[in-house]
Each structure stands twice: as structure tokens, then as C-alpha cells.
Amino acid sequence: MSEAGAGTSVHIVQGYSIKQTAELTGITEDTIRYYEKIGLLPRAQRKGNSHRIYSDNDIETMKLITCLKKTGMSLDDMRPYLDLSLDSNLSEYPELHEMILNHKQKILDQIASLQQIVDLIDSKIDQNYLGPQECELTVGQKKMPVRRTIR
Numbered sequence: 001m002s003e004a005g006a007g008t009s010v011h012i013v014q015g016y017s018i019k020q021t022a023e024l025t026g027i028t029e030d031t032i033r034y035y036e037k038i039g040l041l042p043r044a045q046r047k048g049n050s051h052r053i054y055s056d057n058d059i060e061t062m063k064l065i066t067c068l069k070k071t072g073m074s075l076d077d078m079r080p081y082l083d084l085s086l087d088s089n090l091s092e093y094p095e096l097h098e099m100i101l102n103h104k105q106k107i108l109d110q111i112a113s114l115q116q117i118v119d120l121i122d123s124k125i126d127q128n129y130l131g132p133q134e135c136e137l138t139v140g141q142k143k144m145p146v147r148r149t150i151r
Contacts, residue, residue: 015045015053025062032062040065040075040082060086072110073103 022029032052035041041061044052061082068078080096090097124130 015055016059018044018052018054021052021054021059021062024059026066027062035062035065035075038075040079057086071103071107077103 016024018029018032021027021032025032027035032041036043041058044054044058047053064082064086065078068081069075077099081100084090084093084096090100
């Protein structure tokens with residue numbers, strides 16, 4: 001190292017720029033900044049030029065956020081899961097385990113409700129007729145409806 005550089009402490013941080021992170025995670029740069037602002041993500045490390053830099057762990061956390069969002073989980077509801085390390089055993093956290101099971105059940109209920117809608121549409125297609133019919137879709141129904149073929 002030259003004498004000029006010997007007295008300065010240069011801290012070089014390895015990782016991904018915000019642009020690279022956005023490309024790797026599918027989350028926009030603005031959304032990444034927003035997640036940091038609201039505390040969903042920890043503040044990014046900074047390079048000497050004050051540019052954000054993200055680690056592999058940060059990337060994995062953002063991918064987890066994306067997955068949980070796809071399930072319809074709110075940002076507030078996912079916070080406690082993000083506080084765990086990525087290799088944590090969920091069964092060691094009974095309250096969080098129960099919460100994720102309840103969330104799963106809500107998704108299963110939504111699937112059943114959507115299946116009823118698909119069945120209604122199939123019925124209309126099979127009848128080739130959109131005429132008046134009682135719509136008996138129920139949101140709270142737990143069982144999958146029996147599929148009827150009308151010809």
C-alpha cells in the first residue's frame with residue numbers, strides 16, 4: 001500500500017448494489033428503500049460513497065418477503081418471521097407456528113371459494129347458457145363442492 005493510502009482506513013464492503021438486488025429479488029429499488037424505511041428490512045450497509053450494499057442474507061430475506069406477500073400476508077404480519085434467522089426452526093416458536101397455520105387455513109378457504117366460482121363458470125360453459133340462476137357461492141364453506149356435469 002502506498003504511503004498516501006496507509007493513513008486512511010478504507011472499508012470496502014462486499015455485496016450487491018441496490019440495482020443488482022432489485023434484479024435478483026424482483027423487488028423494485030423504491031420498494032427496497034421503503035421496506036428499509038418502515039423497518040421491515042434492516043438498514044443496508046453503505047459503501048464509502050454512501051451507496052447501499054446488500055448481502056446474500058439480505059437477498060434471501062427479500063425473497064422470503066416476496067413469498068409471504070404472494071400468500072396475501074400483510075407486511076405487519078410477516079415482521080415476526082423476518083426477525084427469525086433464515087434457518088430457525090418454526091416449531092420452536094409456537095405462537096408463530098400457530099399464526100402460519102391460521103394463515104394457511106385462510107388460503108385454503110380462499111381456494112375452496114375460488115373453486116366454487118370455477119365450477120359455476122364450468123356449469124355455464126357446459127350449459128352454453130348464462131341465464132338466471134341462483135348464485136350460491138359461500139365464502140366460509142370448508143368442503144370442496146361436488147362437481148356436476150350438466151348436459
